[in-house]
Amino acid sequence: MDLSPEICSSLCFFCHLHQDILNFVTVISPYSLYLHIPFCTHRCGYCDFNTYAGLENLIPAYVDALIREIRYVATTSGTRLPVHTIFFGGGTPSLLPVDQVADILDAIKQSYDLELNTEITLEANPGTLNLEKLQGLKQVGINRLSFGVQSANPEDLRLLERKHDFADVIQAVKWTRQAGFDNLNLDWIFSLPGQSLASWQRNIELAIDLNTEHLSLYALSIEHGTPFKEMSSRGLMPLSDPDLAADMYEWASAQLSRAGFMQYEISNWAKPDLDGKPLACRHNLQYWRNLQYIGLGAGAHGYVGGMRIANTLAPAVYIKKLRNGGSFSWPRTPATATAEPVDSSREMDETMIMGLRLVDEGVSKDDFSQRFGAQLGTIYADQIKKLAVLNLLEDAGNSLRLTERGRLLGNQVFIEFV
Numbered sequence: 436m437d438l439s440p441e442i443c444s445s446l447c448f449f450c451h452l453h454q455d456i457l458n459f460v461t462v463i464s465p466y467s468l469y470l471h472i473p474f475c476t477h478r479c480g481y482c483d484f485n486t487y488a489g490l491e492n493l494i495p496a497y498v499d500a501l502i503r504e505i506r507y508v509a510t511t512s513g514t515r516l517p518v519h520t521i522f523f524g525g526g527t528p529s530l531l532p533v534d535q536v537a538d539i540l541d542a543i544k545q546s547y548d549l550e551l552n553t554e555i556t557l558e559a560n561p562g563t564l565n566l567e568k569l570q571g572l573k574q575v576g577i578n579r580l581s582f583g584v585q586s587a588n589p590e591d592l593r594l595l596e597r598k599h600d601f602a603d604v605i606q607a608v609k610w611t612r613q614a615g616f617d618n619l620n621l622d623w624i625f626s627l628p629g630q631s632l633a634s635w636q637r638n639i640e641l642a643i644d645l646n647t648e649h650l651s652l653y654a655l656s657i658e659h660g661t662p663f664k665e666m667s668s669r670g671l672m673p674l675s676d677p678d679l680a681a682d683m684y685e686w687a688s689a690q691l692s693r694a695g696f697m698q699y700e701i702s703n704w705a706k707p708d709l710d711g712k713p714l715a716c717r718h719n720l721q722y723w724r725n726l727q728y729i730g731l732g733a734g735a736h737g738y739v740g741g742m743r744i745a746n747t748l749a750p751a752v753y754i755k756k757l758r759n760g761g762s763f764s765w766p767r768t769p770a771t772a773t774a775e776p777v778d779s780s781r782e783m784d785e786t787m788i789m790g791l792r793l794v795d796e797g798v799s800k801d802d803f804s805q806r807f808g809a810q811l812g813t814i815y816a817d818q819i820k821k822l823a824v825l826n827l828l829e830d831a832g833n834s835l836r837l838t839e840r841g842r843l844l845g846n847q848v849f850i851e852f853v
């Protein structure tokens with residue numbers, strides 16, 4: 436039986452099975468809101484995000500447009516949507532003045548039903564903060580911060596064209612605590628050109644000393660269209676060594692575990708909360724569990740109403756489109772560039788690929804059958820058998836998850852589900 440909404444929507448009024456599945460995604464699960472702030476003071480050589488330097492003069496008009504889009508989605512959805520996480524990503528959201536962050540959050544509170552303990556994260560660059568600003572952000576409702584640290588080594592930071600130094604990071608963490616934040620993430624990058632294992636180990640030791648609740652560790656990826664790609668194509672940048680990258684990852688993983696961090700995702704570690712569970716980023720869990728999120732802002736992506744939505748990229752065009760308005764049906768807005776329906780087969784594949792990133796939780800067999808009306812072990816019998824023989828995937832009773840070896844070779848696993 437094909438359960439995709441497009442195919443059997445005429446039956447849904449009567450079909451309890453399908454209704455239960457739709458309820459699982461649309462009613463039981465609250466939404467997440469992603470707000471893209473596409474401004475940076477400088478565009479770093481490795482960055483392929485939709486972000487722009489030198490357009491800060493557009494920020495007030497952009498915030499106005501973002502608020503229009505927030506209200507547009509709320510109005511066309513026809514109901515007050517429940518929301519449990521909000522994420523200001525970028526770009527550099529910490530470039531926004533506190534009163535503009537407050538205006539955005541006020542618009543969200545007026546239009547959506549926020550859960551009592553809604554996680555509200557703001558990404559920040561350490562050099563863009565001071566104590567007063569952090570106190571202001573805390574006061575208007577931000578309760579989680581994520582700092583782009585990348586490295587403590589000045590050579591690495593110069594190579595990455597980051598404008599802060601490690602002293603800025605230490606100071607920012609100190610101010611964060613003074614301002615009353617108790618949920619702080621630091622992003623780090625490894626496998627940098629010229630980076631030694633010893634230099635990376637020093638970074639991890641310093642990260643542990645900063646005593647934050649959460650750490651994200653990413654291997655540098657050289658993306659098309661970036662100056663790094665151009666340099667590496669011309670042989671001006673040493674290629675990273677995959678064996679060294681694996682050593683860095685394994686060393687960090689073991690060291691963080693000794694320091695009391697719990698790894699819950701391929702690239703993410705968190706300290707335990709009072710119940711002994713990792714203080715995970717709940718917003719990102721929404722992505723990894725393949726649940727619905729609304730993307731707002733220039734270039735933002737969403738997964739909502741059974742569609743993958745992508746917004747127009749350029750901030751000036753985004754502003755114009757929201758000013759012009761127009762009539763678009765949920766979940767589209769005037770800023771929507773593409774809206775691609777996701778059929779149930781693709782939704783299943785995406786649920787596997789995203790869910791297997793959760794190294795401990797994996798993909799829950801019960802959630803899968805409740806959502807799709809089919810058994811995970813039946814749909815993916817061939818893939819599971821093949822990957823289990825290669826010691827990349829294991830049956831953990833109620834779930835399917837990566838083995839230790841599978842964490843290092845994740846792409847080899849994910850490709851089987853495409």
Ligand code: SF4
Nearest residue numbers: 475478479482525526
């Ligand atoms: S600060 Fe971050 S978002 Fe901005 S250009 Fe650099 S890497 Fe990209």
